[in-house]
Amino acid sequence: MGGISRYGVEGELLNVPINVWRNDLDYVVSMTTQERLDWEPSAVNTDFESQAQCTLTRGLLEYYQKHKHLDAVKVQATRDVLGFGEAHVLGLWDKFSGDNVTADPETKELVKSGDVEYIHVLPNCVVRDPFVNEFDKNQWFLCKVSRNKYDLCKQYPSLAPKISNESLEISSRQESGLTYAATEKSDNITVNYLMHKPTA
Numbered sequence: 001m002g003g004i005s006r007y008g009v010e011g012e013l014l015n016v017p018i019n020v021w022r023n024d025l026d027y028v029v030s031m032t033t034q035e036r037l038d039w040e041p042s043a044v045n046t047d048f049e050s051q052a053q054c055t056l057t058r059g060l061l062e063y064y065q066k067h068k069h070l071d072a073v074k075v076q077a078t079r080d081v082l083g084f085g086e087a088h089v090l091g092l093w094d095k096f097s098g099d100n101v102t103a104d105p106e107t108k109e110l111v112k113s114g115d116v117e118y119i120h121v122l123p124n125c126v127v128r129d130p131f132v133n134e135f136d137k138n139q140w141f142l143c144k145v146s147r148n149k150y151d152l153c154k155q156y157p158s159l160a161p162k163i164s165n166e167s168l169e170i171s172s173r174q175e176s177g178l179t180y181a182a183t184e185k186s187d188n189i190t191v192n193y194l195m196h197k198p199t200a
Contacts, residue, residue: 028082033074086123088122089121092119096112128140128141144191145190147190
C-alpha cells in the first residue's frame with residue numbers, strides 16, 4: 001500500500017495509488033457546506049406575539065450556529081453521511097454551562113443557568129436495535145461520548161472517588177474505531193447516554 005508498482009505488457013507503465021475517494025469526499029463536503037444555513041422560522045399563528053417569537057427564534061439559531069460551533073458539527077455530520085451512510089448529533093442540556101444565576105446555600109457552589117450542548121457522535125459509537133429496519137422506528141439509542149473525568153469529578157463531587165478511578169481502556173477505544181498506543185494514557189473516560197422515546 002502506498003508504493004509504486006509496474007504495469008503493462010513489458011512493465012512500461014507505473015501504478016501510483018492515489019486516494020481519489022478522500023479527494024471526492026472532501027469536494028462534495030465542501031460544495032455542500034460552503035454556504036451557511038439560512039434560518040427561516042415560521043409561526044402557525046399570524047398575531048404579533050407569534051411573529052415576534054419568530055424573530056427571537058432566528059436570532060437564537062444564528063447565535064448557536066456562530067458561537068456554539070454548530071457549523072463544525074454540520075460539516076462533520078455531512079462527512080459521516082457520505083462515509084458511513086448515517087450521521088448522529090446528540091443534543092443535551094448542560095446544567096453546568098451558561099451564566100451564573102445564584103449560589104447554592106449548602107455547597108456554596110455557583111449555580112449556572114444551563115445551556116444546550118450539541119455533540120457529534122460517530123456512527124460506530126451509537127448503539128441501537130439491529131432488528132429495526134426503519135431508522136425512525138427505533139425506540140432507543142445508546143451514545144458513547146468521551147468526557148474529561150476531572151471535569152466530571154468537579155460536577156459530581158459525591159461520585160468523584162469512583163469517577164477518578166475510571167480509565168479509558170484500550171479495548172473501549174478500539175470499539176470506536178480508533179487505535180492508540182498501549183502506553184498512552186488519557187484523562188477522558190467513556191460516558192454512555194441512553195435515549196428512549198416516551199412509552200405509552
